[in-house]
Amino acid sequence: MTAELTILGIESSCDDTAAAVVRGTPDRAQILSSVVFEQTTLHADFGGVVPEIAARAHAEKIDYCVEDALQQAGITLDAIDAIAVTAGPGLIGGVLSGVMCAKGLSAATGKPLIGVNHLAGHALTPRLTDGVAFPYLMLLVSGGHCQFLLVEGPETYRRLGSTIDDAPGEAFDKTARLLALPQPGGPSVEATARNGNPGKYKLPRPLLDRPGCDMSFSGLKTALLRARDGVVNEHGGLPKQDRHDLCASFQEAVADVLAEKSRRALEIYLALNPTRPVFAVAGGVAANTAIRTALNAVCAKLETEFVAPPLALCTDNGAMIAYAGLARFALGAQDDLTLSARPRWPLDKTSPALLGSGKKGAKA
Numbered sequence: 001m002t003a004e005l006t007i008l009g010i011e012s013s014c015d016d017t018a019a020a021v022v023r024g025t026p027d028r029a030q031i032l033s034s035v036v037f038e039q040t041t042l043h044a045d046f047g048g049v050v051p052e053i054a055a056r057a058h059a060e061k062i063d064y065c066v067e068d069a070l071q072q073a074g075i076t077l078d079a080i081d082a083i084a085v086t087a088g089p090g091l092i093g094g095v096l097s098g099v100m101c102a103k104g105l106s107a108a109t110g111k112p113l114i115g116v117n118h119l120a121g122h123a124l125t126p127r128l129t130d131g132v133a134f135p136y137l138m139l140l141v142s143g144g145h146c147q148f149l150l151v152e153g154p155e156t157y158r159r160l161g162s163t164i165d166d167a168p169g170e171a172f173d174k175t176a177r178l179l180a181l182p183q184p185g186g187p188s189v190e191a192t193a194r195n196g197n198p199g200k201y202k203l204p205r206p207l208l209d210r211p212g213c214d215m216s217f218s219g220l221k222t223a224l225l226r227a228r229d230g231v232v233n234e235h236g237g238l239p240k241q242d243r244h245d246l247c248a249s250f251q252e253a254v255a256d257v258l259a260e261k262s263r264r265a266l267e268i269y270l271a272l273n274p275t276r277p278v279f280a281v282a283g284g285v286a287a288n289t290a291i292r293t294a295l296n297a298v299c300a301k302l303e304t305e306f307v308a309p310p311l312a313l314c315t316d317n318g319a320m321i322a323y324a325g326l327a328r329f330a331l332g333a334q335d336d337l338t339l340s341a342r343p344r345w346p347l348d349k350t351s352p353a354l355l356g357s358g359k360k361g362a363k364a
């Protein structure tokens with residue numbers, strides 16, 4: 001039996017400064033504490049995350065965050081077996097803040113240092129929350145990411161497809177801006193869509209006519225802009241009901257694309273004959289009820305269990321980094337003080353990164 005490990009996890013790759021303590025084995029671990037300092041208000045006036053502001057805020061908050069996490073777990077650094085930290089991909093200034101903090105703690109205490117890929121943190125979360133067995137299929141869908149990952153082991157991932165431009169969360173945020181709705185756009189577009197008719201505007205379903213699991217969301221946003229301008233030209237403004245209808249039509253288009261591409265990714269996954277097939281989601285967009293319902297329906301048809309971890313663990317957090325670090329450490333992996341921060345770091349080494357940097361950093 002593998003011995004229990006206690007791991008401190010540090011995350012600072014985007015706009016959340018986070019630290020957490022996780023204890024257990026790769027098959028059964030529990031979260032002793034998880035502290036997240038959000039930066040939403042700092043970036044609110046800029047329509048996106050400003051890397052320099054983010055990096056400075058991480059540097060200011062990270063020590064408190066680690067102290068809080070240890071205190072809430074009721075332990076000191078002495079009880080920690082290793083320090084795990086997000087070493088990429090992400091906004092480089094933020095990643096550096098976390099890596100420097102972790103290196104300092106490691107140098108001062110002599111505790112092992114483990115660099116963690118942020119995407120592995122998300123991808124392994126269903127193991128932490130639901131004990132899901134390998135292999136499983138994961139859709140990571142947030143403001144910075146959109147990709148299907150076949151998770152075969154803590155260090156083995158196959159990317160089956162990803163967005164070739166915007167992430168869906170980014171598209172929700174831009175849609176909200178175009179319709180004068182508050183940020184973050186996802187929740188406000190979803191709320192506005194509730195009273196709308198999704199069939200009112202015929203928005204495109206990009207890349208559905210092409211085989212494979214790659215996706216595209218930037219054309220959808222342009223189509224929405226055109227539809228909005230059409231209404232404004234006709235009425236001299238945007239009537240309330242049209243705003244509802246535009247939101248509902250946009251949301252349904254995103255849900256349709258994600259559902260069809262998920263069906264294709266599931267077919268590839270199910271061909272492996274997993275004993276207990278599981279399709280898991282992570283990322284802020286997974287909070288959307290219409291999208292969840294659409295994905296659930298695809299899973300039900302293909303007799304696959306749908307797993308959606310609690311939202312606080314779907315969005316960026318330190319617990320997923322601590323757990324991914326635990327899984328690496330249990331395999332004997334360890335880094336040293338030469339660990340570097342990486343703006344890009346694709347999980348699947350055989351699939352090159354498709355994307356550049358968006359408002360939430362590199363999307364390897």
Ligand code: KG4
Pocket residue numbers: 014141142143144145168169170172173184185186187190283284285286287288289314315316360
């Ligand atoms: O995972 P997350 O907190 O941060 C990163 O992107 O890393 O995801 C935030 C994104 C934002 O773009 C936000 O608009 C979107 O997730 N989001 C939603 C919903 N809640 C948050 N999108 C659609 N529907 C929602 N209910």
Ligand code: ZN
Pocket residue numbers: 118122142315316
């Ligand atoms: Zn993330």
